[in-house]
Amino acid sequence: MSSANAMPPAPIKTLDKDGHEITTVGFSRFGFDSEVPLDVLRSLYLRPHYVLKANEIEALPTEALNAQFTQGADYQSKSIYHPDTNSISYTTLSRFPPVKLLPPSARKRILVTGGAGFVGSHLVDRLMLLGHEVTVIDNFFTGSKTTVSHWIGHPNFEMVRHDVVEPFMIECDQIYHLACPASPPHYQFNAPGSLSVARPRCTATQKSTPQTEDYWGHVNPIGPRACYDEGKRVAETLTYGFQRQDGVDVRVARIFNTYGPRMNPYDGRVVSNFIVQALKGEDMTVYGDGTQTRSFQYIHDLVDGMIALMNSDESRPVNIGNGDEFTIGDFAKLVREIVEKVQDEDGVKRKRRVEIVYEPIPTDDPQKRRPDTTRAKESLQWQPRWTVRMGLEEMVRYYKAKMAEGSL
Template sequence: MTPNGHDPRPVLVTGGAGFLGSHLCERLLREGHRVLAVDNLSSGRVDNVRHLLAHSGFELRQQDATALQGVRASAVFNLACPASPPFYQRDPIGTTLTCVLGTLRALDIGHDQGVPVLQASTSEIYGDPDVHPQTEDYRGNVSTLGPRACYDEGKRCAETLCCDYQRQHGVAIRLARIFNTYGPRMLPGDGRVVSNFIVQALRGEDITLYGDGQQSRSFCFVDDTIDGLLRLMASGIDEPVNLGNPHEVTMRELAERILRLTDSRSRLVHRPLPADDPRRRCPDIQRARTRLGWAPRVPLDEGLARTAAHLRAVLGLRAPARRTGMALARTSRPPTLREPTP
């Protein structure tokens, strides 16, 4: 993958109008690449890339990744698939097909064009883990029958396809196992815990904790995740690589941090734990540290503040009239192509 001017073909980003995809497209354009973003807009939004549409090196194509064929590309980032449980459970058959057929189409393009394919895999392939933290060698504890299986098993099958295309056809692959990522452009109702808690806090609604609130996750700010994806694509690593923040927090601690950051008076309330909800999830990132020189840099409170400022603006809520509130608003300025994202 070389900058524009050395290869006339664009970088293909499937799911390019989604949360992660839009940030990736923006970063690629900044680095001098031409970009073709493909998205069926089932969970992605044109608004995520509206500021890129006037850029001469950017094209957005509304198309399902499962139907993608004959595309010229200098590299392929396969990010197509809803990542939040409410979205991928809304159409579980479609989710499985996107994971499998969408990845198949991306690999076909990689094979035809002789270019690398980065598969956006997920920490969900580890299921409800018996090993903690999770290393890339851990094979997971995943249900094939539950409501999350369409995503979990679909992503596992996608990794298998990537490895088989490498063995059978010599396609250069990259496998990014992405842990919880958050930041601006998350949708208020996308069902992920960070956006759920922030929206509830901003609206003064009860913050919903499932179970006892002691289940844990780790949260990586979107800028750090994008940096990891680009480093992985530029490497020659064909083994899976965890990309996530190794700092583990409980759901109760996350809720309490958000209450402080938003100065909210929302209450914490408990609801029954959903089926197959993992108890703990935290990456071992030793491989990323040593092989990519990568580790997350944005502290959780800073990232949450920037995310809260974005969601406050989306909801049309005014920032509180106090210095910390105004500071949050200033840190949330939308990035432009000429101004590096902090």
């Protein structure tokens, strides 16, 4: 494999907030086992996309070439990069990741709307590894087939191009409704999609972003964020309306700032902005004076929380987020430090140290956003395990590999 495209191995040990090694993600409670090995999960996203460059193939013996296409730890479709034409030759996937073998009585049929997006694809990975049958519907407005391409052809997996504002007939046990862009450039109304998805008599989760479960919120109805905020509030109202009217069993997850691999690098969110700018050697842009605060949770913690909520009896809204709070200024410095650490470990020389520059703050940007997760801890026995530093290092390595491939 070309050294330019090779990704350095992930840290041997991943430690949680209490200093304990993380070897699995998930839990076993509420009569539901969601634990999967971390190494298997990482193999689905923390790896280089290309196997070889086309001009390197002739130099390899047949046995070595075959080995490149049958590595047991890599389950995404292999591909060959042609640098002269900047093109890719995809190959057929011959082996799927190992999934749990469940008896029919334990196997659930699960629908994930927006399953090709950032959050949805990680949820799909977890549900598939757990042995369930998963159907993804996505209009690919912000999602991408590549995020779940390693499951295409698996007997437990189905992907359908569909917009949730239109009816979709399916028999299922659970619905995770994640079909709404959360990045600033892609805000859109979510209410029609929620209305359509809520009609089946299945369980659904819904995303929203208040502070505490009892906080009613303050929304500027004509501000740049208004369509997103109001769409979420209306979606919750419709969801609970169906619960009261038709007896639909619902769960509502209010999801706070989440980051991780597969985030769109140009979606305008602070984590991806900072990492991409630092990796490219560009100055990092902080909007405002940097004193506004945010809390950030890693994607694996979020998926743990959503699955725990779905399989619990908790029908009230539940905040899922990380309470560790950072000022944006301090967070920018942390990202810069981690990018420099990864670059130093990989022998990457920097022309200069990137600077942190300050620009006017956008209208309606909240000064503080931190979740109260007491209900999640008490009702779900859930709390975040990943430190921000550890999650950021994985995300930096993911983006760095994408940059080496020319896809960033």
